[in-house]
Amino acid sequence: xxxxxxxxxxxxxxxxxxxxxxxxxxxxxxxxxxxxxxxxxxxxxxxxxxxxxxxxxxxxxxxxxxxxxxxxxxxxxxxxxxxxxxxxxxxxxxxxxxxxxxxxxxxxxxxxxxxxxxxxxxxxxxxxxxxxxxxxxxxxxxxxxxxxxxxxxxxxxxxxxxxxxxxxxxxxxxxxxxxxxx
Amino acid sequence: xxxxxxxxxxxxxxxxxxxxxxxxxxxxxxxxxxxxxxxxxxxxxxxxxxxxxxxxxxxxxxxxxxxxxxxxxxxxxxxxxxxxxxxxxxxxxxxxxxxxxxxxxxxxxxxxxxxxxxxxxxxxxxxxxxxxxxxxxxxxxxxxxxxxxxxxxxxxxxxxxxxxxxxxxxxxxxxxxxxxxxxxxxxxxxxxxxxxxxxxxxxxxxxxxxxxxxxxxxxxxxxxxxxxxxxxxxxxxxxxxxxxxxxxxxxxxxxxxxxxxxxxxxxxxxxxxxxxxxxxxxxxxxxxxxxxxxxxxxxxxxxxxxxxxxxxxxxxxxxxxxxxxxxxxxxxxxxxxxxxxxxxxxxxxxxxxxxxxxxxxxxxxxxxxxxxxxxxxxxxxxxxxxxxxxxxxxxxxxxxxxxxxxxxxxxxxxxxxxxxxxxxxxxxxxxxxxxxxxxxxxxxxxxxxxxxxxxxxxxxxxxxxxxxxxxxxxxxxxxxxxxxxxxxxxxxxxxxxxxxxxxxxxxxxxxxxxxxxxxxxxxxxxxxxxxxxxxxxxxxxxxxxxxxxxxxxxxxxxxxxxxxxxxxxxxxxxxxxxxxxxxxxxxxxxxxxxxxxxxxxxxxxxxxxxxxxxxxxxxxxxxxxxxxxxxxxxxxxxxxxxxxxxxxxxxxxxxxxxxxxxxxxxxxxxxxxxxxxxxxxxxxxxxxxxxxxxxxxxxxxxxxxxxxxxxxxxxxxxxxxxxxxxxxxxxxxxxxxxxxxxxxxxxxx
Numbered sequence: 014x015x016x017x018x019x020x021x022x023x024x025x026x027x028x029x030x031x032x033x034x035x036x037x038x039x040x041x042x043x044x045x046x047x048x049x050x051x052x053x054x055x056x057x058x059x060x061x062x063x064x065x066x067x068x069x070x071x072x073x074x075x076x077x078x079x080x081x082x083x084x085x086x087x088x089x090x091x092x093x094x095x096x097x098x099x100x101x102x103x104x105x106x107x108x109x110x111x112x113x114x115x116x117x118x119x120x121x122x123x124x125x126x127x128x129x130x131x132x133x134x135x136x137x138x139x140x141x142x143x144x145x146x147x148x149x150x151x152x153x154x155x156x157x158x159x160x161x162x163x164x165x166x167x168x169x170x171x172x173x174x175x176x177x178x179x180x181x182x183x184x185x186x187x188x189x190x191x192x193x194x195x
Numbered sequence: 196x197x198x199x200x201x202x203x204x205x206x207x208x209x210x211x212x213x214x215x216x217x218x219x220x221x222x223x224x225x226x227x228x229x230x231x232x233x234x235x236x237x238x239x240x241x242x243x244x245x246x247x248x249x250x251x252x253x254x255x256x257x258x259x260x261x262x263x264x265x266x267x268x269x270x271x272x273x274x275x276x277x278x279x280x281x282x283x284x285x286x287x288x289x290x291x292x293x294x295x296x297x298x299x300x301x302x303x304x305x306x307x308x309x310x311x312x313x314x315x316x317x318x319x320x321x322x323x324x325x326x327x328x329x330x331x332x333x334x335x336x337x338x339x340x341x342x343x344x345x346x347x348x349x350x351x352x353x354x355x356x357x358x359x360x361x362x363x364x365x366x367x368x369x370x371x372x373x374x375x376x377x378x379x380x381x382x383x384x385x386x387x388x389x390x391x392x393x394x395x396x397x398x399x400x401x402x403x404x405x406x407x408x409x410x411x412x413x414x415x416x417x418x419x420x421x422x423x424x425x426x427x428x429x430x431x432x433x434x435x436x437x438x439x440x441x442x443x444x445x446x447x448x449x450x451x452x453x454x455x456x457x458x459x460x461x462x463x464x465x466x467x468x469x470x471x472x473x474x475x476x477x478x479x480x481x482x483x484x485x486x487x488x489x490x491x492x493x494x495x496x497x498x499x500x501x502x503x504x505x506x507x508x509x510x511x512x513x514x515x516x517x518x519x520x521x522x523x524x525x526x527x528x529x530x531x532x533x534x535x536x537x538x539x540x541x542x543x544x545x546x547x548x549x550x551x552x553x554x555x556x557x558x559x560x561x562x563x564x565x566x567x568x569x570x571x572x573x574x575x576x577x578x579x580x581x582x583x584x585x586x587x588x589x590x591x592x593x594x595x596x597x598x599x600x601x602x603x604x605x606x607x608x609x610x611x612x613x614x615x616x617x618x619x620x621x622x623x624x625x626x627x628x629x630x631x632x633x634x635x636x637x638x639x640x641x642x643x644x645x646x647x648x649x650x651x652x653x654x655x656x657x658x659x660x661x662x663x664x665x666x667x668x669x670x671x672x673x674x675x676x677x678x679x680x681x682x683x684x685x686x687x688x689x690x691x692x693x694x695x696x697x698x699x700x701x702x703x704x705x706x707x708x709x710x711x712x713x714x715x716x717x718x719x720x721x722x723x724x725x726x727x728x729x730x731x732x733x734x735x736x737x738x739x740x741x742x743x744x745x746x747x748x749x750x751x752x753x754x755x756x757x758x759x760x761x762x763x764x765x766x767x768x769x770x771x772x773x774x775x776x777x778x779x780x781x782x783x784x785x786x787x788x789x790x791x792x793x794x795x796x797x798x799x800x801x802x803x804x805x806x807x808x809x810x811x812x813x814x815x816x817x818x819x820x821x822x823x824x825x826x827x828x829x830x831x832x833x834x835x836x837x838x839x840x841x842x843x844x845x846x847x848x849x850x851x852x853x854x855x856x857x858x859x860x861x862x863x864x865x866x867x868x869x870x871x872x873x874x875x876x877x878x879x880x881x882x883x884x885x886x887x888x889x890x891x892x893x894x895x896x897x898x899x900x901x902x903x904x905x906x907x908x909x910x911x912x913x914x915x916x917x918x919x920x921x922x923x924x925x926x927x928x929x930x931x932x933x934x935x936x937x938x939x940x941x942x943x944x
Contacts, residue, residue, distance in 0.1 A: 081848035097903040128891040
């Protein structure tokens, strides 16, 4: 699991980049223009990722006001610089067992079409830059997977991104629209 | 900022405003015709408005609009010159012309092309409006009028003069002397006093400019009021009045003979003046023609229109060669009236309102600091100063708040005029004769509310015409006058505005409503038996009633009234209906005056905080548990001798309690539209001004919550929808079942 210092500089200013991360960024290969960028996060024990372009901002968890009679996966509303924003709990949405918030809990502000929505995640891990051959189609999971799964990301190794230890982690790439309407 | 905007957008806004004014003038005309009277003022305004519109559409390259407004203007000119008699049929054509202009505007806005399938046919029809043969009018020579004056009358003025003589209105000449510096004000005052009593046909400088600092005007004025009444009404220093005699009534012994017998009205410092109106010998005719426009002494030049200087202020009689004799009437249309106002996008006001909301939060933070400093003995002087600054900040802030709120307020008349137009059209289409009576049009409401009101009101009024007012045959059978009446009444009641729409139609048969509701499964039969008449009638607002089938079943009532209820509810209002079978129906809308800033009561229940608009709260009191009774599963208590239905907020919202409920709880009495309930809560925290913000579409289906508000410290509080909670509690389980099914929210769970 990546620690906080390895957050990526591609993130908006809300998540400050460390000097180490900035250096890692500089060592990163820049030739491939087909790579797609995803922001990785953890919900429960699983790793997920959303296209970076859809994520506007990452917030530490602000005070949440719960809304009576809202659907169960609505965590509540928060104020983002005066804008009232609905926060959905990704755990509840993906039917992952609930857990209390920690210091690493974050809210991803995403563009949900007709409104900006917050997604509550347990931790933001890192930004994946995936080449087409690092993405598997969701169909490898068989017919029963949810519509919100867009594919499976298999980052070849961290060494390729200028980091030391090798890795065989996999990450579930999410389809935001399908996730929101699931 | 304005430069980045599409200039056409400006045009559309201005043109739409003109169209609205045109429609209003048409209604004035319509009303005058019904009274058998005339309204030359309205006809003139109409003419000017169309003229301005023609200029604007030419400027913005809207050819078809130009062509239509050109024909329209020509016909209006003939109308005001009496060449076309103003009949109901002609008036219909004018209404259609205005409607078509509106449609062209909408088309141009949507598609960039001002076209309409009916255009060519209608222009031809309008063009074909027949001009009647000129009648031999009365001879002006019969009156003691100066030939110099008659010779400089415009065609319109001459027509008005002849017309007034023909219908036997006595003519007066007023002479007024005003200091040059305040001539606009003086003239305005004179006009505002003279117009209610009669018609100013013309005015022009008398020519005797003996005094450098003042200007003398001769005014030809037609009025049925006797001289004494004029004297009492037009009491302005420097103004004298005199009756214009009929020459034939006196021996023909010279032009001055008439003045001998006519009594002269003279105000205290008026001078004994020659009552005759002389021609304008001292100034060229062209200029004088400009100077005496009958309606406005100070036209404000408008872009694109060549408006000559009007003699006023320091250059009262400056002749200009290019001045046209016929005054350019369009020049003082909208532009002139709007010279002191600014058109502002409401979103800018919303933005300011948001900033104010942030400032209010800063203020509470400041207050906390002030209180902390006060507790430090060493900081006493600073504390006093801080306290004073805080007070002043608070005062200015609240003044700014009310200032911005005031800017947002517009009279309901805007909507009512649109409604009046619709009533006319719908009643014609339905072949019903309907009198539409409006009272309280000057009641002011937040601009946003006014805009949202248009549709619901139209819905209700259309309903009343379609289904409420009976056919003429049925009415006469019922012993009612053939002309149906729809009365629209608005008034302010505290922080609310009440709008009543009352018709004298057939009324709603609540028996049929009930039967239909049971048949459709909206209420169970046993529930139906328990409903009061009022509750039964109000079933028409439920969604199940908005079907065609139901309409015919119920002789029509209930077309989409659920939409009305939803829309009004979204504005934080409630709608109620009462009806007497055979006598009529009355819809009552109760709305908040503003949506922007609310005074709210903060309350707590099960560890959560809510705000409730204070406008909906009648009182708050301690709950006496020993006085709570249960009637049919509902908790009630007695308050001031009356039964009050209770609603425990924690149960309504199904809040789990982590701690036992406190021993002492409170009742917040919610009262709206004459009904009330008691909302039971744990704590009352006091009052606060809040800026209410809408919840996102993802939470659109949540009932009982009107929005959210920033409470400072990044905390967000929920604002209770008092109207919805009241409805829900009083309607009981059956309606709740219905509406829950209809409010799924965006994502099905």
